Amino acid sequence: MQGGSSAGSTRTDGSGLRVGIVRAQFNEAITQALEKACTEKLRELGVQAQDITTVTVPGALEVPLALQALAESARFDALVALGCIIRGETYHFELVANESGAGVTRVGLDHHMPIANAILTVENLEQAIARQQDKGRDAAVVAVEMARLVQQWATLPDDLESAAPSGGISA
Numbered sequence: 001m002q003g004g005s006s007a008g009s010t011r012t013d014g015s016g017l018r019v020g021i022v023r024a025q026f027n028e029a030i031t032q033a034l035e036k037a038c039t040e041k042l043r044e045l046g047v048q049a050q051d052i053t054t055v056t057v058p059g060a061l062e063v064p065l066a067l068q069a070l071a072e073s074a075r076f077d078a079l080v081a082l083g084c085i086i087r088g089e090t091y092h093f094e095l096v097a098n099e100s101g102a103g104v105t106r107v108g109l110d111h112h113m114p115i116a117n118a119i120l121t122v123e124n125l126e127q128a129i130a131r132q133q134d135k136g137r138d139a140a141v142v143a144v145e146m147a148r149l150v151q152q153w154a155t156l157p158d159d160l161e162s163a164a165p166s167g168g169i170s171a
Contacts (some may be wrong), residue, residue, distance in 0.1 A: 014047035014144040017077045020070040021052065024083035024119070026059040030128045034082045034118055037136025045144050060085050060096050060119050064103025071111035078147035079108075080139045083119035084128050097121045114146030 019042055023035050039052055053076070057066045060083040067079050081104045087093040100119055108115040118139035122128045 011145045011148045012045055012141060013148070014042060014045035016051075017047050017144060017147050018051045018075060019047055019053075019078050019080060019140075019143055019147075020067075020076040021054040021080045021082060022063050022066040022070065023054060023056050024058070024060045024063055025056050027084035027086060027128065030084040030120065030125075030132050031082050033132040034084070034120070034136040034139070037133045038080055038082065038118070038140045041137040041140035042144070045140060047140075047144065059083070060100040061103075063100055063119065064107050067104060067107045067115060068111070071107055071113045076113070077151070078114040078116065078143035080116045080143050081119050082136070082139065084132075085119065085121045086125060086128060087121075087123050093121075112150070114143060114150055116140070116142035116146070 021035060021038060023031050025031065035054060039054075042052055043049065053070070055066050055070065057063055063081050063083055067081060070076055070079055081100075083100065085093060085097050085100070097119075101117065101121075104115055104117045104119070107113065116139040118135045120128055120131055120135060122131065
């Protein structure tokens, strides 16, 4: 998610955007830090505090269902998924990581809704701590940038080739 546009560009201007955040509670110290970094960055990008809604769910497997409910509400321009899955000694890590990731992607595609996926999948707590700030901020930038792109695409002419140089779409 790193390497996005500068905060001064139109693509990262969050003014007037409504963003929904779904945060898993499991590994709560990490997910709270992700949320704090994400909301602070959203505010830096111009998203108003009253336009940020956060929902908490028990764990990463519950994130897609909450995202789906928010997407179906039609109240948001973008969504953010926050969670932390730390590898253990069993196959459960792979199951949770794969299924939550697939669910997040499916909700976004099914609802044509930009979703920034910042569900960390790490080997240990140290890796999670090292990533919590950057990934929270990155998720905010991705959410705003993708919301702006989706808005831009909605206004494209039927002939996409005429929009390719400035529209961010190439054949």
